[in-house]
Amino acid sequence: MQEPFTEPERFTTMVALPTASPKAQKLVAAFNRAVAEKLVAFHLSPTELGVATEAAGIWTEKPYRLTVTGPRAQEVTCKCPAAKRGLECKHRAVAVFCRRRGAYAVRPAVKEVAPAAAFTPDQAAIIAAGVAPSLAGCYA
Numbered sequence: 001m002q003e004p005f006t007e008p009e010r011f012t013t014m015v016a017l018p019t020a021s022p023k024a025q026k027l028v029a030a031f032n033r034a035v036a037e038k039l040v041a042f043h044l045s046p047t048e049l050g051v052a053t054e055a056a057g058i059w060t061e062k063p064y065r066l067t068v069t070g071p072r073a074q075e076v077t078c079k080c081p082a083a084k085r086g087l088e089c090k091h092r093a094v095a096v097f098c099r100r101r102g103a104y105a106v107r108p109a110v111k112e113v114a115p116a117a118a119f120t121p122d123q124a125a126i127i128a129a130g131v132a133p134s135l136a137g138c139y140a
Helices: 022-037 090-101 121-128 133-139
Strands: 039-045 048-055 058-068 076-078
Touching: 022 039, 022 090, 039 058, 039 090, 048 090, 058 090, 076 090
Parallel strands: none
Antiparallel strands: 039 048, 048 058, 058 076
């Protein structure tokens, strides 16, 4: 007598993955916004971080400052409007990421600006009259 055919077991028992807490989910969502905006965190002092965007080689600092309140990566506070309303802001999210990884952006050095060329007397008269130097040729 032949044994009945049994299908081999193809699947293993599924194990439930832990879900992130609502607070962690908000931090991840804020970090995704920070990545989309290309935000980076940099040191201003041992207890203060700054935030900037760096896109296409252009560094633009944001006006918000973050205060380091403790040794853990999450111990950072921001004073932006969203954080003041109790929301998880993208500035804090990028700062937490940088602190956790120990990787910060480095603020670029300020380039020296060459002194402006001297104006001709005609150009100086036009400037004194309140006309922009770029329009000086229109009135010559």
